[in-house]
Amino acid sequence: MSTRQDHFAESHYGTLNTSKFLSLRIPLQSHHLELILYQAYANLRAEAERTYIGVLWWIFDPIIFMSIFYIVFALLLRQKTDNFVAFLLVGLVIWRWFQNTVTNGSNAILNGQSLMRQVYLPKLIFPLVTILSDLFKFTLVFTLLVIYLWASGHSIGLPYLTLPFLLFVQFLLIMGTTCVTASLVPLLPDLRYLIGHLLQLMFYVSGIFYSGESIPEKYRAYFYLNPAANLIESYRDILLNNRWPDLRAMLIITLLALFLILIGYKLVTTFDHEYPKMVAR
């Protein structure tokens, strides 16, 4: 009896203290993983049911978004990069996975407050549901992107071997960033505005519609401090230029992502019983 008692007492009634912050127990059990899967499926279905063409929006939405950028940068500003459409597409698809998940995920715990006041749920569930449903949408768009690239004459080379690794690194980075922002937004809802503006800034400095080489040499080192810029360039290396990506940069991003995941996880579990108490503002 004693083990179960201790476990239960800690998981449900532990108060805010440092020992909790230092422990590394994962609070999710198998039925929570089931719940994350089903809730993600349910959210996607509900979202599709809300519009006439439903699922097709997940494809049209990025296409329309990309058309706008094509009009502005290729036609109006006459950007001179070879193969600009493919170049732009890769940048935008990759960027939007990051931006959408972080934007939606930041509000995940805050939006879950009415639910978490009625039943005990490990709060990690909320951002994970968003991460999962946005991953599904991205997979759809990314598959179409790769098909388009093949159809337009880009070949598959050996560097493709690193593509799964690259996707996984980005997934980790998205997960870490989202968990950190999701854990902080309920504590300070004002952060939502800040996160929006930071993402906007990141969008412009990540080389989505220009390449790193086009930046003056003395500033280029700063440009590559941005993980998103490195990721986008690596995808272009593999998908467009048949080049191996910078694996050292990938390794550094992996470490950064793991660090963010740890911090986010710690914050979410530390405030597990505090979130339901925060009065909706």
Add this chain to the structure above:
Amino acid sequence: MNQDSGIPSPILSLRNVGAFYWRRSGYLRKEHFWALKDVSFDLYQGESLGIIGRNGAGKSTLLKLLAGIISPDKGKLINYGFTTTLLSLQLGFLPNLSGRENAILSGMLLGMKRKEIEKRLSYIQEFSELDDFFDQPINTYSSGMRARLGFSVAFQLDPDVLLIDEILGVGDADFRKKSEAVMREKIRSDKTIVLVSHSAATVRQLCNRTVWIENGETKAEGETAEVLRSYEGSLGSQSIKK
């Protein structure tokens, strides 16, 4: 072992428990608002414990503590290894999904495994009397139908301790009667129940022991009849003062 000694062992113990919420007290300023200040009692296996008190006495906060949703900011709450769940109707319902899908989702949010809830779907469909509507999106339901589905799902829950906040029956007249009947049956069974109510009549009917909460503090604890006598006495003296 404990049964032989004749003294039953508690499954939950509260000792001087208090809990606060944050409340905005001005620009950039927040303060504690103590919803519960000093509550102590024990919950024993198989009993139906009533919690009575006026609106704003802290009853709902107390249930949230017992359900493990929030943790005490003061005092001690000891759970000796039992699962506790607050009976929540229509938890997490999504309007665009079918009754069946919402039943699965809501059941899983309440802590059931997907397989468990799927096994009971035909029973839920039957009890909720939804027939073909069960596979229609619930935004086509009347509010009565939604209430029926919500009750039928939540009633499948079988935690060690069931926490009930006021609700006994829901829906239109017929279904209210039916749902109230099964709920009363559950409360009278060997199941451990905590029932929160501001109605003395309900508590008198269903609970063997009662705790009276006033302003976030335990005012009395004991036999239902005794506690209710002083509770109703206090209500009387209040209305005389007015």
